[in-house]
Amino acid sequence: AGREESDTDIVSLDSCASAFDPLFKNLPAAMASTSAASDFYNVDINDTRLCVLRRYQNLRIIGSGAQGVVCAAHDTLRDEQVAIKKLSRPFQNVTHAKRAFREFKLMNLVNHKNIIGLLNAFTPQKTLDEFSDLYIVMELMDANLCQVIQMDLDHERMSYLLYQMLCGIRHLHAAGIIHRDLKPSNIVVKSDCSLKILDFGLARSAGDSFMMTPYVVTRYYRAPEVILGMGYKENVDIWSLGCIFGEMIRGGVLYPGSDHIDQWTKIVEQLGTPSPLFM
Known part of the structure; x- marks a missing residue:
């Protein structure tokens, strides 16, 4: 019999931020970790504050839950509608960190027409020590x-x-x-x-x-x-x-x-x- 699955598997809370670093580097597009602070802006929707890249405009919330909020937005760089998911406090504990890590990693790796695609990912924080917010950009569905x-x-x-x-x-x-x-x-x-x-x-x-x-x-x-x-x-x-x-x-x-x-x-x-x- 194998050991029981535990909260220390995949990624620990202390190392979760650094675990994301190579995943960001493997994405094809330039990520927010290399963007200037002026590339971001704050937008308040209902009781939620988002700090997103300026390329994403006209944000509106289309869903929310325990894991975060999802907004529809217009990507001015690609001229298309996208969905942006802000993960809610992804590093507040090991369980949340594991979920964030898995979702980001698998979306980055899996490529199939019946699985949602990862278009972009970013964080407004500039260093791993500050890393606390994670935004995932996906295809927008109806x-x-x-x-x-x-x-x-x-x-x-x-x-x-x-x-x-x-x-x-x-x-x-x-x-x-x-x-x-x-x-x-x-x-x-x-x-x-x-x-x-x-x-x-x-x-x-x-x-x-x-x-x-x-x-x-x-x-x-x-x-x-x-x-x-x-x-x-x-x-x-x-x-x-x-x-x-x-x-x-x-x-x-x-x-x-x-x-x-x-x-x-x-x-x-x-x-x-x-x-x-x-x-």
Whole structure:
């Protein structure tokens, strides 16, 4: 048996800032770490202050959560609309630092049409000692799958969306990566039905030799192996996709458990008790 996954894996809090440095250097575009202070400006939106490169104008918040805020903006350099994600206090503890590091690293490495692309990344701080804010620039999509599920989708569109989800996850798994947090809000869609998977803060290498934490995947999309605290691999992503597809057909959550025990109960009520071989 491998060791249990812990908060000291991947990157420690003391070294997290320096761990980002080579990733910034590997990006194709000039990063903010080499930009002058005059290249930035502050903008206050609602109760959020952002300090962004001047090339990004007309910011408006399109989403927010525990991990930070996401703004739509116009990139005047490329003349296109983009999404800018400001990670909320990414280095306040080791858990947040790990999520920020994973998301930035994987977005920088993975290249597939059904996985959100990293266009740029920057920080307004000038030294590693000051490094506290991280901004990630991504492609701007039109809606997330939560919104799309509420629409009256025909069989053709539904099949095409599922096909793209499977293509994206197949690419991740082929690269040895488990997403571990697939849910409708982490899947975004354009008006032409093109689809991309995002949010790699909980992603992990499939080859890591330890018992992975059960505190992954939003409850409704959590596989039995995760609920029971068993070891798991790429199959947890496939379960999550099955739950998402069932939700698209049904128009509502497939297994809406109120806690992890109720979640397990609802799964067993529909699918039956697992065989001894599973346990």
